[in-house]
Ligand SMILES: Nc1ncnc2c1ncn2[C@@H]1O[C@H](COP(=O)(O)OP(=O)(O)OP(=O)(O)O)[C@@H](O)[C@H]1O
């Protein structure tokens with residue numbers, strides 16, 4: 176597999192791409208971006224050093240006409256006139272046209288673009304068209320180059336953060352330690368403007384800031400996801416400590432925490448692709464996924480395959496999936512959660528072929544993705560999962576979450592008592608856990624809750640007796656479904672790693 180370009184190289188790669196196009200005397204280059212100002216700055220710097228002598232950068236917009244900082248050329252607010260002026264210039268130069276795409280419906284503009292292409296062939300003059308959409312009129316598609324301006328990378332984010340940090344009378348002290356990179360990485364996906372505004376907001380009026388600003392930063396990213404309306408943003412609520420047991424899974428996550436750090440990339444490690452968490456209902460699968468994002472400090476977004484099949488965008492499931500993926504990539508690094516992936520595979524009734532088609536493009540994306548979108552999927556009906564999903568290389572690991580064993584149940588009781596402000600030391604957890612074989616995490620939580628209702632109702636503190644009483648009233652699901660659970664375990668034995 177090809178080595179990923181380093182994030183640091185994002186902007187550098189773009190500059191290199193532009194340099195090559197200009198050297199190859201491309202006359203029209205359409206640049207797909209929302210960041211007009213940044214593009215202007217990059218081109219301005221390039222104009223200074225692209226040739227042996229600096230060349231001018233001309234700017235055009237319908238309001239300002241064509242100019243290089245001085246008086247605009249006469250009548251050049253008309254795009255046709257502006258393009259003529261470009262043709263007539265004798266010397267090399269770069270031109271940045273803003274919003275020209277708004278005139279693509281005008282046959283004369285399209286014609287003139289083709290004329291430009293012909294006239295500028297052989298001259299070192301290149302027109303850059305900055306546009307938020309990748310579309311070009313079909314007549315010019317063959318003649319123009321289309322490139323993306325990638326969003327700012329780590330070094331640019333670092334510079335922006337530094338600028339924001341030192342903007343006030345006194346520089347803000349930053350106490351982030353190892354998390355400094357996490358902050359910068361977390362800001363990837365924002366445009367320069369968005370990052371500048373976000374950093375200013377995080378730092379304003381503060382003397383020192385710590386890790387909490389990473390969470391605040393995610394709030395900013397959340398608005399990006401909301402704008403799209405296909406993915407759900409899940410706020411960080413579950414911590415790794417809220418999960419009882421699952422030690423192997425937790426260790427796995429701990430080991431990979433630093434995979435997203437700059438050093439790992441320099442070391443030549445590819446970031447983890449994803450994990451599939453299978454297992455018995457109510458044992459903490461969904462919880463574990465949520466904890467991944469909190470623990471790794473990356474935003475969590477949920478992909479609902481049914482929304483994809485419904486084809487929210489252009490009535491097309493494919494286009495909808497594409498949009499969902501590009502949104503996720505824009506806010507990468509992030510965790511993408513697909514809950515109960517087996518239902519997504521079957522699709523709703525009558526949709527089976529759509530489901531198969533869309534899902535196979537999803538799998539292809541997973542295999543080839545370059546962005547740090549960590550896919551975390553959960554599955555209950557694991558024997559329904561198709562072999563191609565389980566193939567090596569898709570997920571880094573497939574975990575099986577079993578019913579908690581005795582030690583884990585102790586842990587889960589402790590977590591739920593703690594969570595509700597009870598001192599676990601006041602309870603005989605070992606005895607509770609011995610009395611609850613076959614209970615899953617959700618049922619243990621219910622025991623604690625039901626016990627607390629009783630105690631509250633009787634106007635006193637929670638005692639062991641309350642817990643025993645509610646325990647006696649519960650028949651664990653695993654008992655009623657023992658055959659099914661045996662099947663699931665048999666399946667998992669050869670295919671998955673135990674999460675505990
Ligand atoms: N290991 C655990 N530690 C602490 N709490 C747990 C654990 N497992 C389950 N719970 C409790 O049970 C609830 C349900 O767990 P969760 O939704 O993660 O289960 P699941 O495996 O995804 O189940 P399903 O297959 O039904 O979706 C959690 O909100 C949590 O309160």
Ligand SMILES: [Mg+2]
Nearest residue numbers: 460461514553
């Ligand atoms: Mg679940």
